[in-house]
Amino acid sequence: MMLHGLFMPLVAPGTPAVPLSDVISAPQLSWAGLILLLPLVSLVLCGLCAAFRVRSKLPAVITSAALAGAFVTSVMLYFSYEPPGEVVHLFDWINVSWGSGAIESFSANFSLYIDSLSLLWIMFVTGLGTLITIYASEYMEPDLGKGYSRFFAGVSVFLFAMASLVLSDNLLMLYLGWEGVGFASYWLIGYYYQRPAAVAAAKKAFIVNRIGDIGLALAIYLIWVTFGTVQYDELTTVLQQENWRESFEGWTTSAIPFLLMLAAFGKSAQLPLYVWLPDAMEGPTPVSALIHAATMVTAGIYLVARTYPLFLLEPVSLQVVAWVGGLTALLAATIGMAQYDIKRIMAYSTVSQLGYMFLGLGVLTTYGAAYHVFTHAFFKALLFLTCGAIMHGFAGQLDLRKISGLRHLPGWRITAWTMFIGALCLAGFPLTSGYLSKDVILAETFVTQGPGFRILGWLAIVTAGLTAYYTFRVWFRVCAGPVAFEAGDEYHGDEDHGHTGGFHPHAPRFVINTVLIILAVGALMAALPYFMSNQADERLVGGWVADMVHDSTARQGIPGFHPDDVGHADAGHSTAHGHDDSHAHALILGMDPHIAMYWISGTVGMIGLFFAAWLHLWKRDHADALRRWMLSKLWLGWLPRAMERKWYVDEFYHALIRSPLWILGHIFYAFDRFIIDGIFVDGVARIPRGVARWLQPLQAGAVQSLAVVMAGGAMIILLLMALFMQFGWPGGTA
Amino acid sequence: MDSILPYIATAVAAIGLLIVLSSGVRLTRAGGGVLGMAGLVWLFMLASTIPGGVGDVTIEVFFLIFAAMAVSAGVQMIRSPRPVYSALFFVLVVMSVCGMLVMLEAFFIAFALVIVYAGAILITYMFVLMLAQQASDASHQGETPEYDRTPRDPVAAVCVAAIFMAVVVNVTFTGLNDLAPAASDVDRLRADAALLANTPRGVQRQVGEDVVLPDSLDGHITVQGDGVVLHASSPTGDALIVPLKSPGNTSHVGWSLVARFPASLELAGIILLMAMFGAVILARRQIDHAEEELASAVAAPDSSEVDA
């Protein structure tokens, strides 16, 4: 009962509580389907290119054009968008109905649900997708005529799936996109299919994601059972009814958020299921940037934000989300500190930042989470693309110990400095976009009441320091310092640079540089929305992103948005879980947390930066000395070792899940062959055979045997007849 | 028969037979023979409770002698590892059976059996046996081959035989009581009369030319007392009653054969003919000529390889 009030605000104050689809039927918006269609067209064209063995950059042009078209469409959609949201029906998909009752039909169609949240996501997805495709057109050059078309077809598939994930109006189509991006990820991670590591990583990504997908599937079942629909608008309607809770049993509403969480954790690489993401770096770098940093991995955040009301029904679930997010952030940061592969460091930092986002969701700031998604998309894509440029230029070299002083090399300046901008954002240097978005989350952690949220907050702050350290560890090592480099594995001294005896890195050219610059600008500009004024509701703070979250299901987590305002809150809400309106007793160092966090996180970031500079710029030998010293001490030695080995999580999974199942598979197979088939089936089959063997001598073809059988049989019959005639037939009729 | 004793006797005899067949030790074999004989004797003693005995003690004694001979010779025949001995024992069996047939007043058959079996068929067997053994065992002459020494599955054999014997015992002990009564002396005389009535020329020969037979003998030959008489007339027309002799076994058999089973008789002849043909064709030495051999044989008749 007490939670009913939470759902009224989903419709703007004053509007009657009716499903969106009744209010808006938007056939005039059906051109929004272009966002889905264009990547598909691009997929088909790329497929044709592959079939006809096109050796030019045509696939890249097609894909870039298609994605740019999709981006333009999204932006147009944004400008023609009016709150609170619209449903654009494209075509029917699955409709099963067997009656007219409430739950006697199951319906999931290809329909787009356009509200601000999906617009926010689709815009940066298509925008970044376009940029990264353009980048890839140069990056993938060595594969021209080989896998070039395949690569861009994969990107098209990804964009299609991501768009349907984001824009779907029901959970089933979201599931389609969900698995679709998983498949695209499989496709693209396994792009270098001749490398066993890439194939294994692709497989791992798909399977781990599948585990999450089960959660999503079961959540969809439960949602349909509980609410009778899987469409967002109808779901909202049901949740607004006063008596729905009485109609259903209670355990389902508690289970739904946990299942959704499982799905989100799988896709967004959170603690139990994050292992696939670092391995996914086997894919081409643009893929890592697009899928495994900027867009796909934020699908989990999107899912939770999209189904936020369901999470609010079960407050414990959000606390779990917060803790898992916080711990993942810390864990991944510690692993990231000890890695040497710069792409892997970036991967762990992605995991870590995703942890922040979940922390934000868990502490009731969907705004913060969404904002962090937004900023992170830019700077992380930027960082990955610079890593990619380095990898590209140094023949696959990714070890930060083997490249140094990049900013002094001719042609690499843009790369180095754009990377610097990205690193600043990631490290949370004051007033950069990452700084602003992270602070929102950190502050809310202290503001929101929950079990151990204060500890969690301090852990998050420590993580921020670690982030600054490992980010600049990369930059100082790779871009600063004296010039030194070695070629990577892909360098075979071929005719390009082999004849001079030494290795010459080939610097990125115009396209890559342009994209890097655009992204760097974007990463810096991403700070701006924070300062923009609100349009939807002047009481909100948080600028444009808050606007974008406001019209959606995730509006509960916007600063300044108070359920009290619409008059439906009751006392239980804030004590159970949620904002403290006054922030009165959440002071840190005598300041309001939001203000305090500017100082604290800024300071912590600087400390991390300082350590990075000390160990990796000024006194690089100190870093090795520190490591040696730690390894020499028994009580400390485990730390770097465990960090370098990623806390043994892969080994743990291998020993605890994969191996037992594999052994079980062998046992089952043996059981199948020897017990079921061998003993039961063949055993039964052997009975007649055995009897026949036993009687076989009688029919061995020797004429006497036949005589024995014939005469014996006849005699027995005769004897029986005689006896019967003598003593009477059975039954006494004789 | 309410008693189970005949079956037990049969079983005892069967066990005796089994011992005889399967044992390699002479003494054990003898014991088995005695056991089997004892079983049979017991069985025969039990059977004597069945009514319907005929004949006198002499016949009984001879019957028993012949029976014992037949049975023991039969057992020896199937036991003996030497086929030639088997054949000889079979001759003994045939002789015993013929003796039995004499006891049963089937004289013609008895002699025919001796002649045909012991005289003709058995000789053929002996020929084949000797032929085969001479051909096959050239290397180890005089040694009985393995397949003659070891019987195959005597248990099954004796079991089947015992079951068969049990059936016979059952039928004998239960069924004979329901049998139509045996032919009496009058019946036999009537049979003689019927035969005589059908053979007017034989009767004529018996009674001589001075008795005029009626056109049809039907109703003129009747049984009177313990003989058959002919009601005829003298040439003078006086009614005569002439006693007639019994026509005898051979006549009876012959008449039955010719008058009652003429078609079967013909068939038997055909069977014999066919058997002769068959035997000739089968036993002829087979020469398989390949096509080209034939062709070359036709082309070059002096080729020596034709008989290869």
Next chain:
Amino acid sequence: MLGVLLLIVPIAAAIAVCFVPLRLVRGFALIASLATTGIATAAAIEFGGWGIGGWGLEFSRELLPQFGITFTLGADSVSMMLVLLTALLMPLAILGSFTAVTERTREYYAWLLVLTAAMTGVFLARDLLVFYICFEFTLVPMYFLIAIYGSTNRTWASIKFFIYTFLGSLLALVGFLYVAWASAEHSGAWSFSIPTLTAFASNAMTSTEQAWVLLALMAGFAVKIPLFPVHTWLPLAHTEAPTAGSVILAGVLLKLGTYGLYRFVLPMVPAAVVEWAPFIAVLSIIGILYAALICWVQTDVKKLVAYSSVSHLGFCVLGLFALNPLGLQGSVLYMINHGLSTGALFFLIGMMYERYHTRDMGEVGGLAKKMPVWSTFMVFFVLASVGLPGLNGFVSEFLCLLGAFVAGDTGAYPGVLGPWFAAIAAIGMVLAAMYLLIMVGKIVFGPLREPAGDHGPLPADLSIREIVVLVPLAIGCILLGVQPDIAIDAMSGAIADTLAAFPELVTNSAETIVSAGGMP
């Protein structure tokens, strides 16, 4: 009349194939099967039962009136769909065997055509004996296809296949005859008409009788499907069968079992079904997981796909015994989808086998380098099989699981399963991804590994003919993945008919059963 033509044309063609000149045999068989497909299409157009239930394409002729045996044909929309599936697969199977079978071709194509007729007969039969005769007669051509054209261990495989399934269907025959006998006792006249017997059995038989009949029918159909403990003939038969044999075995023959469940078990013995559904569902779930784990450790590709059939059909049975339209729709769709995707996988493996003469994943690998087109198709159909949304497998798997999940809870058709059934079965989805992707990872991706020896006259990658074989299946996969509504709408009436007996039955027993096993 079109129904009769569907039976006569293949049989006539099979006879004619025996007299056609040897070099024309392949073409003739293809044309004949295409003609059958054409007739099936015409029948589907003429068929009036789409969406509304009831029977179409009816044809009746008395055979033995004193025993009530009539030669009656007819189709509801589900059987029509399966007839269409058969008609789609057969020309492809024939086309796909052009190069694989080079000896005794006449016989081969004749058997394939006879098989077509038998399978169509099963789906079209409306008389129990016609059904049974056709059901059994499918064994004969399949037996010869395996025994003559199979690989090394073919004799044993064919004998096992034949005897195992034959034994099962004999038990089913006992069940059928019991129902017919009881019906004759009841009404005084023999009848083998399926609607009559169904109506009789579902209404007039006691629950004990129904349970026994259920047991007998399950014995026949479970072996054919195959359900968990009686599945062991399948891997062997699949491994040894020639490519077309495997395709038809997986594509259509296994569906005879599930079709039997749909046509007989569910409507005939509803009370017993309600009682035993949880048990059978547990068996199918065990089958799903068990077979999936076994797939994981296979090295023989064909055996892997064969075991995956066991796993997949577990979903199908689970959906059937959810006893609600969701599950049933899913299940029937599953029959079709499995026929398309697994059939295609067997084609692909056959094409690989033709080139490399091995099915061992240890010997062949990284074929994406050498056979890109083949690899593309392989990955595509594997994904369809894994249940990637947007392709066909997903819709049916989803509906089956949804049906099982909600059974016992909602709507007019409360079933007797529950969330736990679906939740555990859903693990099969992960395992399916696991083993199929491992397979793809081994044979499609990775460094190129080829066994030594020549690859015959075939091109390195797929020929046009082989692509033509695969493309219709791929189109079917996409079509049913994107527009499953066509099939769902078409079959809704028939499925409602089949489920007609259930709502009240289940509601009556729901209190006892659901509280025990359904919702926690």
Next chain:
Amino acid sequence: MMCLLASAMGSVSLAHALLLSGVLMSIGLAGFVSRRNLIVMFLCTELMFQAVVVAMVAFGRWYWDFSGQVFVIFILTVAAAEAALALALVVLLHRRRATLDADAWTELRE
């Protein structure tokens, strides 16, 4: 001793003849099954013929019907024919395998 036995047995009857016939038949049967020599096997069948002869004649005497004896003649015929053919076959087989062992001709075995 025989006289003693005979007196103990009472009188010779049809039963005794039939039993003797049965015993001979059984011995023949046992011999046919247990012997492996083709020729001895045929001899055993001849023994069984003898048993039948005894039974026929005994019954014929019981009813004073000579059909029994006529049949004995037929049996004789058949026995002669059989002996001729059988021996011809034996010669033939012996020529093929150079053995009289019946077990050498078990090609029907699996």
